[in-house]
Amino acid sequence: MTKNIDLSTTVAGVNLESYIINASGPDCTTYEELQTIARSESAAVMMKSCTVEPREGNPEPRYQRLDFGAIQSMGLPNLGYKEYVKFSAQLRQEYGKPVIASLSGMCKEDNLKMVEAFQESPVDMIEVNFSCPNIVGKPQLGYDFEQTDKVLGEICKINSKPIGVKLPPYFDLCHFDMVAEIMLKHKVGFISCINSIGNTLIIDAETEAPIIKPKGGFGGLSGQYIKPVGLSNVRAFLERLKGQVAIFGVGGIVTGTDAFEYLLAGADAVQIGTTFEKEGAASFSRIAQELQAIMQRKGYSSIAEAKGKLREL
Ligand code: DHB
Secondary structure: OOOOOEOOEEEOOEEEOOOEEEOOOOOOOOHHHHHHHHHOOOOOEEOOOEOOOOEOOOOOOOEEEEOOEEEEOOOOOEOOHHHHHHHHHHHHHHHOOOEEEEEOOOOHHHHHHHHHHHHOOOOOEEEEEOOOOOOOOOOOHHHOHHHHHHHHHHHHHOOOOOEEEEOOOOOOHHHHHHHHHHHHHOOOOEEEEOOOEEEEEOEEOOOOEEOOOHHHHEEEEEEHHHHHHHHHHHHHHHHHOOOOOEEEEEOOOOOHHHHHHHHHHOOOEEEEOHHHHHHOOHHHHHHHHHHHHHHHHOOOOEHHHHOOOOOOO
């Protein structure tokens, strides 16, 4: 019996009934897919990263499951932002759950145009994706700190709804300092860390070829392989954001124990991508139940009680 464990949380002033939502990426592109998420125990409906124009995405095969995660180079297949503005109104009306837009403009002007459109929509939050690794000729904005500062400055000028940033994984402590400073400067509502680890390569020794086609086989690695990187990124930002910016933890959450580890690291909520793709919408309720069980065993009754409580050794 774990009914007394309260998984509700708040991200950038938006109340979420549970600690767990879907991540942008898998199975959140069409209205049918979004309805499946809306009917599930995901506490919000996160939509696929969109662009101004609809996109087919990269050539197939472009997504392959792995034993401990996945590698993908989807290339932002999406229906174009106007569809997601419409979907957000339908979803909000039909299900009443928070809806989050994810934007991945090809340039600053695209991002500004889409932010403006979603400000006028019923979405509850807007996640700008500065970390898609799969577009040829378009570097991940999140690794260019000057541009991140500039683009975010303009986006945040027009905000009224909470703006969040989907960040790439960082590996150097001075980069956490620099990015945290930019997030605080523009008063972003939340960060989501991490995106998949970009430009990794899986080789099939039998075929002597990569296992995905785009970009010579280079793609974003996700799932259990990347959980330690996700945890360190959440922790590093928690220590630098002074409680002023909420944190979604993302990366390799398969079990309730994984979610609990992100909670100890300091995440306000978590997003599930690769596990949702493998297991379907039942993963949200399973992980929630497992999280409640481990919290109960350890004597925690709410998210706030355990958040950020990683112990020193
Ligand atoms: C895609 C991949 C990402 O990791 C991301 O953040 C956005 C889009 C993609 O290839 O579709």
